[in-house]
Amino acid sequence: MLSRRKILGMAAGIPAWCAMKPRSVVLAGGPASSTMPQEGVPKMGGTPTAFSLRARGGRGSGQPFDIIEHCYKIGLGGVQTNPPSMDPAEIRKFRQRIEKYSMHLICDPRLPKQESEVADFETAVKAYKEAGAASFHAALTGRRYEDFDALEPFKQMFEQIKKTAALAEPVLRKHRIKLGLENHKGYRSVEQAAWLKQLGSEWVGVCLDFGNNLALCEDPMDTARMLAPYVVSAHIKDMAIEEYQDGYLISEVPMGEGILDLKQMVQILRQKDPNMIFNLEMITRDPLKIPVYTQKYWATFDDVYSPLPGRDLAKVLAMVKQNKPKKPLPKITGLSAEAQIKLEDDYNMQCINYARQNLGM
Numbered sequence: 001m002l003s004r005r006k007i008l009g010m011a012a013g014i015p016a017w018c019a020m021k022p023r024s025v026v027l028a029g030g031p032a033s034s035t036m037p038q039e040g041v042p043k044m045g046g047t048p049t050a051f052s053l054r055a056r057g058g059r060g061s062g063q064p065f066d067i068i069e070h071c072y073k074i075g076l077g078g079v080q081t082n083p084p085s086m087d088p089a090e091i092r093k094f095r096q097r098i099e100k101y102s103m104h105l106i107c108d109p110r111l112p113k114q115e116s117e118v119a120d121f122e123t124a125v126k127a128y129k130e131a132g133a134a135s136f137h138a139a140l141t142g143r144r145y146e147d148f149d150a151l152e153p154f155k156q157m158f159e160q161i162k163k164t165a166a167l168a169e170p171v172l173r174k175h176r177i178k179l180g181l182e183n184h185k186g187y188r189s190v191e192q193a194a195w196l197k198q199l200g201s202e203w204v205g206v207c208l209d210f211g212n213n214l215a216l217c218e219d220p221m222d223t224a225r226m227l228a229p230y231v232v233s234a235h236i237k238d239m240a241i242e243e244y245q246d247g248y249l250i251s252e253v254p255m256g257e258g259i260l261d262l263k264q265m266v267q268i269l270r271q272k273d274p275n276m277i278f279n280l281e282m283i284t285r286d287p288l289k290i291p292v293y294t295q296k297y298w299a300t301f302d303d304v305y306s307p308l309p310g311r312d313l314a315k316v317l318a319m320v321k322q323n324k325p326k327k328p329l330p331k332i333t334g335l336s337a338e339a340q341i342k343l344e345d346d347y348n349m350q351c352i353n354y355a356r357q358n359l360g361m
Contacts, residue, residue, distance in 0.1 A: 044352070044361040045078025045104055045279040046071040047235060053284055053344040057337055068097055075352055077361075078104035080137060080279050086127040095132045104277055106180075106233055107133040111140070112167045113160065122171045129177050134277060135232050136172075136179040137207045140164065141186020143215065145290070145297045154300040158187060162195060165204050172203035180207030180232035185215045189226040191306060196230045205230040208269065209281065210260055211239035214250050215290050217308055217316045224265045228272050235281040236355070238262060240325045242287070246294050248320045249287035251329040254350035256358070259323045266359050278361060282351045284344040287329045292317075 048055065048067060058065035071079045083094040098105050107128040112121045128136070140161050141147075148154045165181065172179055183192055183206060196205065208231045213223040220239070238258030242249045255262060269276045291297050292313065301308040330347070332340045355361040 043077025044236065044355050044359075045080065045106070045277065046074075046076045046348075047080045047279045047281045049283050050280050050348055051344070053332070053337075053340045057341050068101070068103070072101045072103065074349065075356075076280065077102070078106070078277060078279060080106045080108070082107050082109075083127065083131045086123065088130075091127055091131050095130070098132045104134050105132045106135055106137050106277065106279065107131070108137050111138055111164045111179075113164055115167065118167055118171065121168060122175075125171055125175050125177065129175055133177065135177060137182065137233065138179060139182040139184040139207075141184045143185040143288075144187075144300050145185075145215070148300050149296060151300050151302055151305065155305060158191075161186075162199075165199060169199070169201050169204050173201065177203070178232045179204050181205070182207040182235065183209050183212050183223065183227065185212050188216045188306070188308065189213055189218060189223045193226050193230065205232040207231075207233050207235060209235040210237050210262075210265060211250065211252065214239055214241065214316065215288065217292065217312045219312075219315055219319065220260050221265065224268050228268050231269055231272060231276070233277040233279065234269055236262070236266070236278040237281050237283070238351075240329055241320045241323055242325050242329055243320055244289065247290045247292035247297070248317070249329060250290055251287040252281070252283045252285075252347075253325075253330060254282065254347050255354035256350075257327075259319065262359060278355075278359075280348065280351055280355070282344075282347050284330060284332060284340070284347050286331050286333050 046067065051065065051067060051070060054070070055065040055067075067081050068079050079098075083091055085091075109121060109124040109128055110117075112118045125136075141157065144154055148157075161181075165179075168179060181192075181204065183189060187195075192206065206227045208224065208227055210220060210224070214220060236255075237252050238255045238260050240251050240253045240258045242251075252258075266278070269278075298308075300306060330343070332343065335343065
């Protein structure tokens with residue numbers, strides 16, 4: 001299965017796919033005013049990972065997936081993707097597509113890991129800003145409890161990320177565009193917030209993923225409150241949880257079927273910025289294992305550099321016991337490619353309808 005970090009780079013502007021429902025009939029039940037997006041507030045957009053199965057199917061069939069066209073056809077108001085190239089003519093054509101559909105745009109530039117890469121980063125910043133990007137996104141970590149067997153390699157990774165952000169910050173400040181670094185199962189919210197406070201830049205903040213920090217024994221509401229002062233944009237989703245032998249499972253589920261207080265989390269972010277951009281990330285996949293009862297899970301935590309208090313573990317384990325899923329968690333293993341794509345489409349449409357009817361998106 002493709003990793004999420006690989007998927008994030010897939011969706012540039014390429015030929016359109018056009019087999020979805022027309023935009024005008026996305027909402028079942030008709031366009032009642034109470035279900036439509038609030039006037040002047042950005043509508044929910046889409047991330048590449050929300051469409052990873054359809055994108056993979058398109059590559060296999062020789063009909064490349066066009067995320068912009070797809071998001072427009074299913075009624076989304078924005079997109080997270082990059083222009084197909086940095087050629088000025090291509091950038092102009094790309095921006096014309098985005099503006100034609102009145103969509104917001106968030107791009108994923110490659111961030112500099114060393115001084116010699118800063119010039120290339122600035123070239124990308126200028127091109128993506130010219131393409132119409134409202135802000136940038138980056139997911140710089142994997143799942144720490146899978147990637148590392150000891151604390152020291154994790155520390156080295158985290159210090160490199162801090163260096164990368166410090167190299168990128170002057171360029172972002174110069175061109176006045178913000179970068180949201182996703183809480184991507186790499187650091188706990190208190191770690192991310194402390195580092196960003198120390199960095200002290202309005203141009204480097206957070207792309208808040210609503211569910212990721214469940215993997216690090218955090219209540220998602222606590223994560224939202226901790227990171228809210230730094231949030232630039234958000235990946236919105238709902239999550240379900242379930243016990244298994246080595247810990248607990250987490251899974252994206254259609255909005256309204258999980259445990260997240262989506263209305264409250266959206267309100268927290270809109271209080272920070274009434275024009276906050278939310279992009280859908282309903283990832284259709286097998287549940288993720290969070291093996292908190294294994295030794296490796298704890299290898300990157302200690303009492304000084306990266307603590308994980310026992311009260312937080314107890315809180316999330318209580319959430320697991322108190323929120324048994326009412327239906328089986330989503331699973332794609334054993335399904336045909338066509339069935340996987342249909343499941344992904346269905347889940348995304350459920351989320352879109354829920355967001356319009358309940359979240360003003």
